[in-house]
Amino acid sequence: MLNKFKKDVGIFGGSFDPPHQGHVKICKISLKKLKLEKLYWVVTKKNPLKKNHFFY
Numbered sequence: 919m920l921n922k923f924k925k926d927v928g929i930f931g932g933s934f935d936p937p938h939q940g941h942v943k944i945c946k947i948s949l950k951k952l953k954l955e956k957l958y959w960v961v962t963k964k965n966p967l968k969k970n971h972f973f974y
Contacts, residue, residue: 928957933965 928948934941945957 928954931960
């Protein structure tokens with residue numbers, strides 16, 4: 919009965935600074951290959967590996 923409410927979701931984390939079509943492609947492939955119902959983007963404020971930031 920509980921399986922009826924089960925959802926397969928993914929989390930895609932990153933700074934996405936700037937977001938680009940490569941990020942979108944990764945999401946589309948992940949949704950298909952992992953059979954996810956949803957994929958959430960979790961955006962971080964800063965990426966310690968990047969010196970220059972696009973948005974701020």
